[in-house]
Amino acid sequence: MDKVQDNRAWFLIIPVFLIVAFSAVIPLMTVVNYSVQEIFGPGQTFFVGTEWFEVVLADERLHDALIRQIIYSLAVLAIEIPLGILIALGMPGGRSAKTSLTLVLLALPLLIPFNVVGTIWQIFGRGDIGLLGATFRAIGIDYNYTNNSLDAWLTVLVMDVWHWTSLVALLCYAGLQSIPPAFYQAAKIDGASKWAVFRYIQLPKMRGVLIIAVLLRFMDSFMIYTEPFVLTGGGPGNSTTFLSQYLTQMAVGQFDIGKAAAFSIVYFLIVLLFSFIFYTIITRTGEGEKK
Amino acid sequence: MTLTLEGVAKRVGAEQHLHPLALELQPGSFNVLLGRTLAGKTTLMRLMAGLDAPSAGRVLENGKNVTGASVRHRDVAMVYQQFINYPAMTVYENIASPLRRQGKDKAEIDAKVRRTAAMLRIDPYLERLPAELSGGQQQRCAIARALVKGAGLLLLDEPLVNLDYKLREELRAELRDIFADGKTTVVYATTEPQEALILGGNVTVLHEGRMLQTGPTSDVFHAPVSLECAAVFSDPPMNVVDAILTNDRVALSDGTSLPLSAHDRNLPAGPCKVGIRANHLTVLRRNERLVPIKGRVELSEISGSETFVHLRHGGTTLIAREDGVHSHPIGSEIQVYADPDRIFVFSTAGQLVAAPNWRRGALRNIA
Incomplete structure (x- = not known):
């Protein structure tokens, strides 16, 4: 078969090619470039090979940050996913004023910028003027996010739950709304329990949106930066110093460009790896039900 | 079972979805509800099933008043326009699900599932998920699920509408034989006069929420009581x-x-x-x-x-x-x-x- 060559087609992909190049490929390659150099100043760079990677991988503080990060992200998923599903199940269906109101209320936290969320909670949790802090103090709970590590960690977690559970709930709600009412009728006629309806109809039908919710919430929480930065700047001690915090300290605070670049690449690969693992697990669970 | 409707009506708000009607379905009979869209077929079926309570009248199963009783306490099975199966269960588990709920023992479940699947010719696909079947097979699976339950009343709400022509013909031809077990009272809703004629049995003609006529299908076809009825039962x-x-x-x-x-x-x-x-x-x-x-x-x-x-x-x-x-x-x-x-x-x-x-x-x- 004769294939007609038409090179003009290349012109059509040039815009996309340029956008991707400038927004993703070139910056990433710059980072790769930095990661293999020792940089003293403009024009004073030396090739060091994989040395930075070796330093980064052996960095104890990075290991601590990574463990803190993993625990944090898992906690976020463990709370936000079930909570989001529960909220979605409890939401009113159909087209009514009640539905619209619920949707608007749920969407509100999603509209608030990250640093504002941080500031809100920073003030909210203060012992002297914050509603939450003052209430805790009044009922005798010792809560102080500025010098208690656990309190600070929990505050960042609650902040994220407050900010992002809505997203999970809205996604699940969309999934639930796509189930034809006949499914529920059929289950009713079958005499299926509420649990059976959830387990065998709602959950499988929500699988698609749940994959998206888990991936989004995992990646986002794994890259959390603004909230702890605004709240305590990563403290007290290192208790809320997550990977991003540590990376920023290294790159902007100490101006350790080479090391920070190597760190970035490792960071990127970790996120990629975890996302891949989650994706595989969730899609496999679905297939497993075939057997 | 004998299903008796006495002056059953359904009103939603100011709208009369179903005008009062009386109907008696004999055990083992095959009954077609014929009417165009919005004639009240689904409303009537929902009342028969107990999914909705009638706003007037009584529903009796074998002479026992079940008017207010929830669908859970009724002896019914239903098949829908859409292919309704549990998405995450295999065909086998789907068919077995009503039996498991009845607490039957394993051997009995297995025997019944295989017999019913063979009857509907989906026995080669027992290990598949519904999504891996064709539309016709998915509906066969849903029909098998309804049949295996052994309910006294089986409701089919336009079960063949979403199938393509060829599959529709094929399944329709089999349906009469499948339902001819003599015990189950079958109610089958359709918009197509042709389908009613092919399936035979009794027909009840509905139009805009009113029952126009009921009787043996060929009698109704040969003598539609009114022009309205003739219009519905004529294509x-x-x-x-x-x-x-x-x-x-x-x-x-x-x-x-x-x-x-x-x-x-x-x-x-x-x-x-x-x-x-x-x-x-x-x-x-x-x-x-x-x-x-x-x-x-x-x-x-x-x-x-x-x-x-x-x-x-x-x-x-x-x-x-x-x-x-x-x-x-x-x-x-x-x-x-x-x-x-x-x-x-x-x-x-x-x-x-x-x-x-x-x-x-x-x-x-x-x-």
Whole structure:
């Protein structure tokens, strides 16, 4: 078969090619470039090979940050996913004023910028003027996010739950709304329990949106930066110093460009790896039900 | 089971979805609910199933009043337009699910599932998920799930609508045999007169929330009590022409005059409406008694291996049937033949007065 060559087609992909190049490929390659150099100043760079990677991988503080990060992200998923599903199940269906109101209320936290969320909670949790802090103090709970590590960690977690559970709930709600009412009728006629309806109809039908919710919430929480930065700047001690915090300290605070670049690449690969693992697990669970 | 509806009606807000009706379904009978969209078929089925409570009247199962009882305490199974199966369960588990809920032992479940699957010819796919089956197989799985339950009342709400033509024909042909076990009372809703005729049994004609007629399918087809009923139970729609009856002839408003036949002789003279089904208005002249009508072709539509010719004649549009596939140029002249022995005579108010095959007393006139 004769294939007609038409090179003009290349012109059509040039815009996309340029956008991707400038927004993703070139910056990433710059980072790769930095990661293999020792940089003293403009024009004073030396090739060091994989040395930075070796330093980064052996960095104890990075290991601590990574463990803190993993625990944090898992906690976020463990709370936000079930909570989001529960909220979605409890939401009113159909087209009514009640539905619209619920949707608007749920969407509100999603509209608030990250640093504002941080500031809100920073003030909210203060012992002297914050509603939450003052209430805790009044009922005798010792809560102080500025010098208690656990309190600070929990505050960042609650902040994220407050900010992002809505997203999970809205996604699940969309999934639930796509189930034809006949499914529920059929289950009713079958005499299926509420649990059976959830387990065998709602959950499988929500699988698609749940994959998206888990991936989004995992990646986002794994890259959390603004909230702890605004709240305590990563403290007290290192208790809320997550990977991003540590990376920023290294790159902007100490101006350790080479090391920070190597760190970035490792960071990127970790996120990629975890996302891949989650994706595989969730899609496999679905297939497993075939057997 | 014997299902009895006594004066059952459904009103939602100010809207009367179903006007009061009485109906008795015999054990093991096959009952078709025939009506167009929004006729109230699904509403009626939901009342029968107990998914909704009627706003008036009583529902009895074997003489026991179950009007307010929840669907969980009813002995029903249902199949829907959409293919409803548990998405994450295999076909086997789907079919087994009602039995498991009944607490049957393993061997019995296995035997029943395999027997039912074999009956619906989905036994090779027991280990698959519903999403991995074709539409027809998915619906077979849903029917198997409903059958295996062994309920006294089986409701099928337009089960074949979402299937393609070929699959629909195939499954429809099997359905009668599958349901002929003699115990289950089957109710089958459809919009298609053809389907009702093929399935047989009894038919209940619904129109805009009212029951027009009920009885053995062929009786209702041969003697629709009113023009409304004839319109629902006729595809293409019955030709209806205003006419005047005299002693020996009936004069149609388009100028055609038909001789009277055995069934419409001795009727009081005066104005009436005459109904002629498309298959009694033919292009082929089958015998000498047929009366020619000349008209101009407005449209000819091909359905299967027949052609329906719409022709304009004397101010009315008639639909005639022609065997085989033909195309008639629009506007061309055509001669069709009306069979005077097969016409229906209705009163001017639309009530049936005479029909060629009217077995008097065989019908219950509702309207």
